[in-house]
Amino acid sequence: MVTSEAVKTELLEIRWHGRGGQGAVTSAELVAQAGINEGRYGQAFPSFGPERRGAPVQAFVRVSTHPIRNRAEITQPDVVVVLDPGLLPVVNVATGLKPDGIAIINTRKTPEQIRQEFKINQKIATVNATKIAMETLGVNIVNTTMVGALIHATGIVKLDSLTEPLKGRFGKLAERNFESMKKAFEQTVVKEKE
Numbered sequence: 139m140v141t142s143e144a145v146k147t148e149l150l151e152i153r154w155h156g157r158g159g160q161g162a163v164t165s166a167e168l169v170a171q172a173g174i175n176e177g178r179y180g181q182a183f184p185s186f187g188p189e190r191r192g193a194p195v196q197a198f199v200r201v202s203t204h205p206i207r208n209r210a211e212i213t214q215p216d217v218v219v220v221l222d223p224g225l226l227p228v229v230n231v232a233t234g235l236k237p238d239g240i241a242i243i244n245t246r247k248t249p250e251q252i253r254q255e256f257k258i259n260q261k262i263a264t265v266n267a268t269k270i271a272m273e274t275l276g277v278n279i280v281n282t283t284m285v286g287a288l289i290h291a292t293g294i295v296k297l298d299s300l301t302e303p304l305k306g307r308f309g310k311l312a313e314r315n316f317e318s319m320k321k322a323f324e325q326t327v328v329k330e331k332e
Contacts, residue, residue: 150200150202150294160195169199169285170200172299176296180206200212242287263327286320286323
């Protein structure tokens with residue numbers, strides 16, 4: 139697992155996979171803002187194209203201790219985050235994932251099942267973000283829930299660093315989003331690469 143200390147001393151690049159309308163861009167922005175609030179540099183942006191609601195989309199995040207000058211899409215991420223498990227049979231989410239990288243996936247399946255079914259050789263983290271979001275938020279929107287899984291698996295930022303960005307983005311709903319994030323943080327299972 140990438141430790142919090144390691145994250146603070148280097149650049150971490152994350153590629154989010156979701157569908158239009160699922161909030162991948164919002165999650166990327168929240169993580170970048172939390173990194174900035176912790177005194178580092180952050181950058182978040184979507185992949186632009188002819189996306190429509192429900193179509194596969196990507197968003198990107200960079201967090202670093204040094205200024206970030208690269209504005210290109212992330213083709214060799216340290217981390218991939220998958221909001222919609224239905225993308226796994228359609229999109230090779232692990233394309234370009236660094237050998238020591240990690241795939242963080244919203245699924246009911248175990249990391250072992252994901253590894254076997256989709257041939258992801260890197261470290262894998264899984265969490266049933268859909269179930270958590272339904273229980274906590276009452277809707278099947280898992281973007282903030284998956285931020286909790288990302289934090290558990292990488293230590294990129296502290297959970298508490300999301301408090302202000304969540305309030306700024308969601309207002310009265312921030313507390314429920316934080317609770318969903320916290321539950322995912324606690325329930326994420328990480329399996330080392332084989």
